[in-house]
Amino acid sequence: MSSNLVPCIIAGGSGTRLWPVSRYTMPKPFIRLHDDETLLQKTLRRAAAVTDSGKLLTVVNRELLFRFLDDYRALQLQEDCELVLEPFGRNTAAAVLLCALRVRELCGGQAQLLVLPADHLIQDEPAFAEAVRRAQELAGQGYLVTFGLQPEYPETGFGYIRTGDALGEAGYQVAEFLEKPELELAQEFVASGSHLWNSGMFCMSVDTLLTEAERYVPSLLQSVEACWQQGQHASGQDYEQVELDAETFAMVEDVSIDIALMERSDRVAVVPCRLGWSDIGSWQAVSSLAPADEQGNRIQGEVILHDTRNCYIDSPSRLTAAVGVEGLMVVDTPDALLIAHEDRSQEVKVIAERLKEKGHPAFLGHLTTVRPWGTYTVLRDDDGYKIKRIVVKPGASLSLQAHHHRSEHWIVVSGTAEVVNGEHSFLLRTNESTFIRIGEKHRLSNPGLIELVLIEVQCGEYLGEDDIVRYEDVYGRDTSGEPV
Numbered sequence: 001m002s003s004n005l006v007p008c009i010i011a012g013g014s015g016t017r018l019w020p021v022s023r024y025t026m027p028k029p030f031i032r033l034h035d036d037e038t039l040l041q042k043t044l045r046r047a048a049a050v051t052d053s054g055k056l057l058t059v060v061n062r063e064l065l066f067r068f069l070d071d072y073r074a075l076q077l078q079e080d081c082e083l084v085l086e087p088f089g090r091n092t093a094a095a096v097l098l099c100a101l102r103v104r105e106l107c108g109g110q111a112q113l114l115v116l117p118a119d120h121l122i123q124d125e126p127a128f129a130e131a132v133r134r135a136q137e138l139a140g141q142g143y144l145v146t147f148g149l150q151p152e153y154p155e156t157g158f159g160y161i162r163t164g165d166a167l168g169e170a171g172y173q174v175a176e177f178l179e180k181p182e183l184e185l186a187q188e189f190v191a192s193g194s195h196l197w198n199s200g201m202f203c204m205s206v207d208t209l210l211t212e213a214e215r216y217v218p219s220l221l222q223s224v225e226a227c228w229q230q231g232q233h234a235s236g237q238d239y240e241q242v243e244l245d246a247e248t249f250a251m252v253e254d255v256s257i258d259i260a261l262m263e264r265s266d267r268v269a270v271v272p273c274r275l276g277w278s279d280i281g282s283w284q285a286v287s288s289l290a291p292a293d294e295q296g297n298r299i300q301g302e303v304i305l306h307d308t309r310n311c312y313i314d315s316p317s318r319l320t321a322a323v324g325v326e327g328l329m330v331v332d333t334p335d336a337l338l339i340a341h342e343d344r345s346q347e348v349k350v351i352a353e354r355l356k357e358k359g360h361p362a363f364l365g366h367l368t369t370v371r372p373w374g375t376y377t378v379l380r381d382d383d384g385y386k387i388k389r390i391v392v393k394p395g396a397s398l399s400l401q402a403h404h405h406r407s408e409h410w411i412v413v414s415g416t417a418e419v420v421n422g423e424h425s426f427l428l429r430t431n432e433s434t435f436i437r438i439g440e441k442h443r444l445s446n447p448g449l450i451e452l453v454l455i456e457v458q459c460g461e462y463l464g465e466d467d468i469v470r471y472e473d474v475y476g477r478d479t480s481g482e483p484v
Contacts, residue, residue, distance in 0.1 A: 004111055005053055005114050005136060006056075006106070006112070006114070007056055007114045007116060008059070008113045008114065008115050009043055011040055011060040011061075011064070012027075012059065012061070012092075013119035014061070016353065017348045018282070018283065018286065019349075020329060025064075025366075025370075026135070026366060027064075029119045033121075040068070040119075041072075041225075043117075044056060044072060047260075048077050048078075053079075054079055055082055055107075057084070057103065059086060059099060062085040063084070063088065065085060070370070071080075071145040073326060080240070082239070082241075083100060085244060087244060087246035087249055088246070090252050091254045091255055092256045092257040093255045093256055094252045094254075094255075096113070097221060098224060098227075098228060098244075101225065104206045107274075110206070112139050112204065113202070114135075114203050115257075119279070121278045121281070121289075122277050123277075124275050127273060128275050131273040131275065134170040134181070138170050138171055138271065139208070141167075143208070143269035144209065144267055145202060146198065146262060148199065148271065148272050149197040149273060149277050150272060150273065151196065152272055154183060154186035156186050157180060157346065159197075160186075160195045160197060160198060161179055161195065161196045161198050161270050162195050163175060163272070171270050173270075174262075174270050175461075196272055198258070200279075201259075212265045213260075213261060215265075216265060220253050220260060223252045223253065227248040228247035244436070246317070283331060283340065284329065287342075296309055296311075299311070299313045300316060301313070302318075304319065304321045306323045308326065310327050312328065312342070313332075317334060331364065334366070335362055373393050373397060381463070385457065386457075386463045387458075390452075393451065394446055394448040396445070396446055397444070398443060399472060399475075400443040400472040402440060405438065405460045405461055405462035406438060406458045406468070407436060408436040408458050409456070410434075410444070411431075412428045412452070412453075412454045413430065415450050415452035415454075416446070417429075417445070417454060418445040419443070420441070420445045422437075427447075
């Protein structure tokens with residue numbers, strides 16, 4: 001392990017090929033695999049194992065802050081949690097340069113960055129640690145280092161790296177970066193023995209990165225520095241954050257670190273490695289993580305099969321049956337069902353793109369929505385009324401708020417609720433309820449040690465999540481109409 005190394009995790013992958021599980025408000029790094037850990041959690045744990053600098057830095061969208069903290073806190077890591085909060089995505093060049101500026105503040109220019117996407121899976125962690133050691137050796141010599149994966153088959157969905165001169169036993173200079181090839185060219189790359197998959201992981205010193213950025217992309221660096229200077233620093237209970245200014249961040253070029261710098265610099269090296277790596281880029285990749293039965297079927301949930309072969313069926317919430325089918329990917333969620341042929345699982349992104357164009361709710365989020373205080377699930381949404389199941393974490397509290405267009409009935413299912421309703425404060429226990437009139441200030445809290453579960457029935461002419469005025473909020477949210 002190295003005390004000079006700061007892992008920098010880029011948690012920005014959208015994962016449209018993993019719809020309907022991956023969505024805008026719950027992107028790919030936050031989806032849970034079959035072992036109930038998210039890709040983000042696996043990345044955080046893996047990053048903590050290769051450094052003793054005591055710090056983990058993550059770049060993540062501001063709207064995903066509390067979802068991130070839930071995943072981070074569940075791991076109970078000892079490292080300090082440092083966060084850079086983006087108002088919206090601006091690709092990897094901006095994210096990596098922002099990490100460099102933050103690490104320079106924390107540890108100085110000689111510190112090294114280990115840049116890791118939050119949505120990749122690495123199963124051979126000893127091999128990963130050895131690859132990081134070799135990358136640090138080359139980074140110490142002034143190289144921008146990338147990790148090149150030994151290709152296992154002619155993949156057309158990845159970029160490739162052609163190796164150049166050897167740099168001792170640690171790696172090679174990069175001769176050329178190559179775009180995603182057609183199948184015939186990918187076969188030639190694999191047969192050559194001199195081409196590696198481009199993993200999107202990097203290691204470099206802060207000073208080297210900023211020097212090369214000043215040389216090749218000075219305007220990009222200047223715009224990132226200007227944005228950084230406008231960032232707002234704040235501290236949470238167990239984390240430090242820098243929230244970027246949206247206006248100046250919008251001026252930053254939307255470009256990848258590969259295009260902006262790695263493909264242009266003459267100081268780029270590659271470490272070849274075999275890591276048991278996958279970018280989990282499709283449902284076919286996800287299915288490979290589950291054990292297969294004698295007919296090649298991989299199932300999650302309650303599934304009944306007859307004369308069915310080589311199918312992946314993920315149906316955690318309801319019984320699914322399949323008869324006489326082969327080679328299908330079936331993924332069931334409460335509000336959307338995906339059926340695709342295994343050979344065309346990459347094309348799921350087309351469905352997600354069409355839903356995005358329509359502004360369809362099945363692109364934006366799930367029926368269950370995560371909030372800093374817990375979750376709510378829409379059970380029914382119809383003209384004039386909406387029914388929700390609300391779960392509040394122990395010790396958590398919703399904002400003090402009011403609604404202009406709806407009244408609410410709260411019925412406690414389990415746990416104890418502490419309620420502010422107008423001028424009255426009181427406790428509600430299982431099977432007790434209260435009614436909140438339109439325009440009445442109210443707050444819901446959980447004073448207990450177990451989750452509070454209640455049913456909320458809303459009635460009114462307008463039931464949108466933006467019908468809210470906040471008066472007080474322990475999570476620092478404003479009163480501009482942000483949904484609770």
